[in-house]
Amino acid sequence: MNDSNFREKVEAIVAQIPQSRVMTYGDIAAVAGYAYAARAVGGIAHFGDPNLPWQRVVNRFGGLASGYPGGKRGHQEVLELEGFEVKDFKVVNFAEKRWLPDFL
DNA sequence: CGAGTGACCGCAA
DNA sequence: ATTGCGGCCACTC
Numbered sequence: 001m002n003d004s005n006f007r008e009k010v011e012a013i014v015a016q017i018p019q020s021r022v023m024t025y026g027d028i029a030a031v032a033g034y035a036y037a038a039r040a041v042g043g044i045a046h047f048g049d050p051n052l053p054w055q056r057v058v059n060r061f062g063g064l065a066s067g068y069p070g071g072k073r074g075h076q077e078v079l080e081l082e083g084f085e086v087k088d089f090k091v092v093n094f095a096e097k098r099w100l101p102d103f104l
Numbered sequence: 105c106g107a108g109t110g111a112c113c114g115c116a117a
Numbered sequence: 118a119t120t121g122c123g124g125c126c127a128c129t130c
Contacts (some may be wrong), residue, residue, distance in 0.1 A: 006127065025112055029126080038112040040126035045111050047128055054111075065111035075111090 006032055010044050013101055017056045020083045021099035022091055024060050031101055042067075055079055062094025 009032040017023055025045075029037040038060075045054045046067055055078040058064065064086070068075040076086045085092040 029112085034126060036113075036125040037127070038125080039110060040112090040128080042111040043109085043126080043128050057111080059111080060113060067111040 006034065006037065006040060007044050007048065009033070010041050011049055011052055014045075014052045014054060014057060016101055017053060017099060019056075020097065022056050022058050022062065022084070022094060022097045023099055024058060024062075026060055027098075027100065028057065031104055053082075055082060058091055058094070062091040062098075064089045 010028055013023070013028050013031055025038040025041040026035070029035060029041050032041075034040070041057075042065075045057060045065070048054075054065075054068070055075060064072040064075040064079070066072070070077070072089050076089060079086050079091065084097070091097060
C-alpha cells in the first residue's frame with residue numbers, strides 16, 4: 001500500500017481534487033508523506049499522468065505553474081474554464097479554494 | 105550506477 | 118520591498 005509510492009499517492013490526491021478547488025505542491029507533498037518534496041510533485045506532474053487535473057495544482061502563492069503545457073497562458077485559460085478567477089497569473093480567493101483530501 | 109534537472113519552498117542579506 | 122541562495126524529493130538521461 002504505501003511503500004514509498006509517492007508517485008501513486010500524489011496522482012491519487014490530484015485525481016481526488018474536486019472542481020473549483022486547488023491544492024499546493026507543498027500540501028500534496030506533505031499529505032503524501034514528504035513535506036519537503038514539493039519539487040518531486042512538480043517532477044511527477046511533468047512526467048506523471050497527463051489525464052490528471054494538474055491545472056488544479058498551483059504553487060504556494062496560488063500562482064500558475066511554469067512548465068504547464070502552453071505556459072502560464074495555457075494554465076490560466078484552463079483555470080478560468082474550471083471556474084476559477086485568475087488575476088495576474090494568480091488564483092483569486094485562493095485561500096478559500098484551497099482543499100485538503102478527505103482521507104487525511 | 106552516477107549526475108543533472110525541475111510545474112517548489114523557506115530563509116537571508 | 119526585492120533579489121539571491123540552498124535544500125529537500127523524485128524522475129530522466
